[in-house]
Amino acid sequence: MNTPIVAFAKDWHEDPTSNHHVLRELAKTRRVLWLNSIATRTPKLSSGRDLSKITRKLGEFARGPINVENDLWVFSPLALPMPHSSIARSINRQILRATLRGLRLKLGIKEFQLWTFLPNVADYVGTLGEQLSVYYCVDEWSMFSYLDRAQTVAAERSLLNKVDAVFAINGALADAKRAINPSTFVSPHGVDHALFARALEDGVAIPTDLAALPSPRIGFYGTLQDWVDLDLVAHVARARPQWSIALIGQALGDVSAVRGLPNVHLLGQKKHHELPAYCKGFDVGTIPYRIDERMTYVNPLKLREYLSAGVPVVSTAVPEVVRYGHLAAVAKTGDEWVTAIERALAASTPAERAARSASMKSETWSARVAEVSRTVDDIAERKRS
Numbered sequence: 123m124n125t126p127i128v129a130f131a132k133d134w135h136e137d138p139t140s141n142h143h144v145l146r147e148l149a150k151t152r153r154v155l156w157l158n159s160i161a162t163r164t165p166k167l168s169s170g171r172d173l174s175k176i177t178r179k180l181g182e183f184a185r186g187p188i189n190v191e192n193d194l195w196v197f198s199p200l201a202l203p204m205p206h207s208s209i210a211r212s213i214n215r216q217i218l219r220a221t222l223r224g225l226r227l228k229l230g231i232k233e234f235q236l237w238t239f240l241p242n243v244a245d246y247v248g249t250l251g252e253q254l255s256v257y258y259c260v261d262e263w264s265m266f267s268y269l270d271r272a273q274t275v276a277a278e279r280s281l282l283n284k285v286d287a288v289f290a291i292n293g294a295l296a297d298a299k300r301a302i303n304p305s306t307f308v309s310p311h312g313v314d315h316a317l318f319a320r321a322l323e324d325g326v327a328i329p330t331d332l333a334a335l336p337s338p339r340i341g342f343y344g345t346l347q348d349w350v351d352l353d354l355v356a357h358v359a360r361a362r363p364q365w366s367i368a369l370i371g372q373a374l375g376d377v378s379a380v381r382g383l384p385n386v387h388l389l390g391q392k393k394h395h396e397l398p399a400y401c402k403g404f405d406v407g408t409i410p411y412r413i414d415e416r417m418t419y420v421n422p423l424k425l426r427e428y429l430s431a432g433v434p435v436v437s438t439a440v441p442e443v444v445r446y447g448h449l450a451a452v453a454k455t456g457d458e459w460v461t462a463i464e465r466a467l468a469a470s471t472p473a474e475r476a477a478r479s480a481s482m483k484s485e486t487w488s489a490r491v492a493e494v495s496r497t498v499d500d501i502a503e504r505k506r507s
Contacts, residue, residue, distance in 0.1 A: 124152035124495075125253060125502070126231045128222065130238040130246075133158045134196045137345065137372070138394045139423065140260050140291065140311055141239045147491040149194035153231060155187065158198040160214070160243060187225060195229060211245050222250055235498065244280035254502050255285040258309075258494075259299055262419035267348055287501050289494055292442055295419040305501070309494050310442075311421050312487035317395065318430035319479050321402040328403035329396065331389050335366035338467050341404035341433075343370035343397060344424060346388075351412045351438065352379040357456030358463065359383045365463075370400060401431035406466045409437035409450075410459075417441065425450065430482040432475030434466035449481060 127148055131141040134156055148154050187197040199221050202210040226234070236252035241263045247255045264274040282288060282299055288306040290296035300306035320326050332339065340358070344350070346369065356379045359367050363385050372391040380386040392400065401407065407428035411417060421442045428435050435450035436459060437443040443450050453462040 126153040126155070126229075126234045127237050128155045128157065128231070128234050128250070128252070129236075130157050130160060130240045130243045132239065133198075134190065137391070140258070143312065143314070143487045144239075144258060144491055144494075145237075146191065146194060147487050148495070149192045153193045153229060154195065155225060155229060155231065155234075156194060156196045158196065159240060160199065160201045160218075187229065197225060215245050215249060218246060219250060235502070238281070238285075241274060241278035241281055244277060244284055247281065247284040254287070254498070254505055256498055257281055257285045257288045257299075257303075259288055259290045259295060261291075262295060262298070262416055265414075265416035265419075286505065287498060289497075291421040292419065294441070298419070307494075307497055309490060310485075311423055311426060312490035313423075313426035313430050313482055313485055315430045315479075315482050315486050318398045318401065318427045318482075319432075321398040321431035321433070322475060322479055326399050326402055329392075329399050332368055332400055332403040335368060335387060336364070337366070338405040339366045339368055339403055340406050340408060340463060341368045341370070341400065342408045342410065343392070343400065345371050346373040346377055347375045349411050349414075349416070350375070351410045352377060354410050354438070354456055354459060355386065355408075356380050356383060358459050359386045361456070361460045362463075368400075368404070370397075397427065398431055401428060401433050404428075404431075404433050405470065406463050407431075407433040407435050408463075409435065409440060409443060411438050411440050413438050413440070413454075426482055426485055429478045432479040434470050434474075434478075436462045436466055449478060 129145055131145060132139065145154050145156055187195040190196050199218055201214045201217065233253050235254055235256060236247065236250060237256045237258060239258050239260060263269060263278060264271045279302060282302040285303065286305065288299045288303050289309040290299050290306060291309060291311055293308055296306050296308045355367060359365070359380065360383070365385060367386045368389055369380070369386065370389045370392055373388065377388065407424070409422050409424060411420070417440050420440060422440060425435065425443055425446060429449055437450055437452055439452050439454055444452055451462040451466060453459045
């Protein structure tokens with residue numbers, strides 16, 4: 123029987139990311155206890171969003187672990203939301219150790235591996251009774267504008283010095299972490315190919331809010347944060363007013379650059395399983411990310427999802443997209459973007475859509491996670507020996 127896993131991850135209810143894909147895959151063959159996020163920052167009591175989150179977490183703690191699918195259990199641990207206070211961190215260690223003992227007894231977890239997708243949990247590594255520890259690094263956390271950079275660097279460095287293995291989602295990120303922890307491996311994102319390939323099926327209907335927009339439809343989905351270049355989107359919208367630009371996702375940043383444009387449509391947040399139907403309605407899928415230092419370490423999930431759905435892709439020069447230059451067009455300036463989208467529209471055929479989708483069949487999450495699992499099992503065996 124495969125060793126159970128206890129994992130620090132983002133909040134389960136949020137938009138699916140690699141946390142969800144990896145842990146859901148692992149839960150098909152072993153018990154996985156997903157611990158919703160331990161505070162990465164001090165909440166703002168003036169923020170309704172933060173207060174709502176605190177209230178929700180208290181309710182989830184009271185409910186106990188919930189089986190969401192297969193052998194995946196989700197639980198919200200209690201923690202004082204003061205990550206920069208040594209006293210609060212000491213208290214949190216004691217709370218979590220006691221909580222986890224109870225959870226393991228309830229769920230029948232004896233030996234277990236401790237995995238983390240978060241950079242701020244070094245205090246817990248080595249204190250919970252785990253067989254080994256894994257850091258699955260999905261981003262360069264220190265470069266997020268809403269986190270304290272110095273504190274995040276220090277917290278992650280401490281974590282890297284403690285864990286038995288590190289997996290990073292691209293080569294540049296792996297190189298950066300390997301400088302601290304030599305047992306670092308590259309594990310690129312996968313894709314739920316079967317789900318997104320449904321966009322090619324005749325029986326899948328384009329959702330009504332997208333279908334109502336005139337063609338051609340230029341699409342994007344993802345959280346509208348500060349890394350999405352809405353000035354670039356606005357340039358394209360103004361240059362081609364006959365195009366409909368559909369932006370799908372929760373707006374957590376300033377969207378004033380596009381809000382007043384008649385051909386830009388903010389369609390809001392959608393469920394992950396709905397995205398293939400939206401992809402079916404995209405004539406072109408876009409990745410309009412601002413190119414800065416952080417983009418070196420980014421591996422956009424949506425690249426493989428667009429391609430699995432057969433959608434032509436136009437992106438800014440995100441290095442991981444550039445690597446797929448044979449499948450996606452890369453453009454830098456606003457005018458280059460307009461030209462690239464025009465070319466993608468002119469060249470799009472059903473046969474090309476099918477070929478794009480087929481190119482992703484070998485890049486599934488199941489294949490990626492199986493490779494990671496083999497590496498972790500080898501490390502566990504060497505550690506036992």
